Amino acid sequence: MTNYYQKDIETASREEIIRIQEEKLRKQVRHVYDNVPYYRAKMDEKGVTPDDIQCLDDISKLPFLCKDDLRDAYPYGLLGVDLKDCVRIQSTSGTTGKRVVAFYTQNDIDIWEECCARAIVAAGGTKDDVCHISYGYGLFTGGPGLNGGSHKVGCLTLPMSSGNTERQLQFMMDLGSTILCCTPSYAAYLGEALAEKNIKPDENKLKAGIFGAEPWTEEMRQSIEKSLGIKAYDIYGLTETSGPGVSFECEEQTGMHINEDHFYAEIIDPDTGEVLPEGSKGELVFTSLDKEAFPLLRYRTRDICVLSRKPCSCGRTHVKMSKPMGRSDDMLIIRGVNVFPSQIETVLLKEGYPPNYQIELDRKNNTDTFDVYVEMSPDQMSDKISDIQKREKDIEAAMRTMLGIGPKIHLVPVKTIARSEGKAVRVVDKRKLHD
Numbered sequence: 001m002t003n004y005y006q007k008d009i010e011t012a013s014r015e016e017i018i019r020i021q022e023e024k025l026r027k028q029v030r031h032v033y034d035n036v037p038y039y040r041a042k043m044d045e046k047g048v049t050p051d052d053i054q055c056l057d058d059i060s061k062l063p064f065l066c067k068d069d070l071r072d073a074y075p076y077g078l079l080g081v082d083l084k085d086c087v088r089i090q091s092t093s094g095t096t097g098k099r100v101v102a103f104y105t106q107n108d109i110d111i112w113e114e115c116c117a118r119a120i121v122a123a124g125g126t127k128d129d130v131c132h133i134s135y136g137y138g139l140f141t142g143g144p145g146l147n148g149g150s151h152k153v154g155c156l157t158l159p160m161s162s163g164n165t166e167r168q169l170q171f172m173m174d175l176g177s178t179i180l181c182c183t184p185s186y187a188a189y190l191g192e193a194l195a196e197k198n199i200k201p202d203e204n205k206l207k208a209g210i211f212g213a214e215p216w217t218e219e220m221r222q223s224i225e226k227s228l229g230i231k232a233y234d235i236y237g238l239t240e241t242s243g244p245g246v247s248f249e250c251e252e253q254t255g256m257h258i259n260e261d262h263f264y265a266e267i268i269d270p271d272t273g274e275v276l277p278e279g280s281k282g283e284l285v286f287t288s289l290d291k292e293a294f295p296l297l298r299y300r301t302r303d304i305c306v307l308s309r310k311p312c313s314c315g316r317t318h319v320k321m322s323k324p325m326g327r328s329d330d331m332l333i334i335r336g337v338n339v340f341p342s343q344i345e346t347v348l349l350k351e352g353y354p355p356n357y358q359i360e361l362d363r364k365n366n367t368d369t370f371d372v373y374v375e376m377s378p379d380q381m382s383d384k385i386s387d388i389q390k391r392e393k394d395i396e397a398a399m400r401t402m403l404g405i406g407p408k409i410h411l412v413p414v415k416t417i418a419r420s421e422g423k424a425v426r427v428v429d430k431r432k433l434h435d
């Protein structure tokens, strides 16, 4: 039987969802126009007033917001309420440029935590669970968001934060963690660390994992499920829209339900900005329908995905987004060919390698070089150079078929590639240094 955290709204009819969205949208556009001069100027420039926005289709009249706007308006320019009414700040994990700083009222926090609670319940969470949270705490939204959601569900919450793998494993085993929340790359690492201690997947009490904050493939899902003996669920979100819990997977695992009573999603052509019909692949754009402190309208996420309204066997009626297939700004262009790191991950896991790899790009004699360092598992290690060389050639051929371009593969020994406790660093692009 499917459990829901907020059944009425999670299974509401389409008419009801549209009614709620339109009502909230009208109010939100007015709120933003009256309280956020930065966005009001953008609306004025486009000649749109709040009265022009009556139904969902009217949303396309509104201007977009993108990361550059957030940088221009940093830190307070997009605030929708007085600072004294805010109770929290969170920020992105970005390492370049100015970080995005997001603000929350208490009401914003409550809604955010409810969204995370929906995700935990969809992954089978109840108040009988021990929810082990290894997302980073602090400015990053992962730890605080899932922590709040876990409290709302009534789980026994273990605020582990990331790092100190030894202690993670000890608490997991001693306290009987049943749900693990962290990045997929850290989940893979924890699985590896358990195996090194000769702890078999069925010796831990974990039943489910809620993994997100970075792209991961179906192959990676299977590998984590096997190493930890769990069912692995995806969760998506971004700091700009509050954090994790914008969308989450249910037991059907054919996409993530977007919490449509709080976020209105559109797919646009990233080049022209044109809104695309359902089922098209394009850039995901979100309008937060009820955020008070940081109410972004038509925010361009840069994440490329597809939306689907096919009925779901779990009974939830909210639209589903596919796993992000990449970001319009982190798609790699190598010798003119578009490559997403996720395609490389798919090939490697299909070929039986562990999910530890790093892509290195450089430019020599005006040509891109494309190297992929891939770790072998202990049983793949070999003393025979010819064995390794053959395997490298096999992977190169599989990559060429998938990508249309062949990287140079370097098989490296176990533990050569740095493990990540948060988001994994998959790409090192040295070409930028020479530009």
Ligand code: DLL
Residues within 6 Å of the ligand: 092, 093, 094, 135, 141, 142, 143, 211, 212, 213, 214, 215, 216, 234, 235, 236, 237, 238, 239, 240, 243, 244, 245, 301, 303, 323, 324, 327
């Ligand atoms: O990563 C929020 C989060 C925390 C989501 C914990 C899920 C779990 P940011 O640091 O602002 O926020 O990064 C947001 O990460 O635009 C996507 O490109 C990427 N991302 C987030 N979740 C997923 C996912 C958090 N499930 C950016 N799959 C987003 C693929 C994801 N990419």
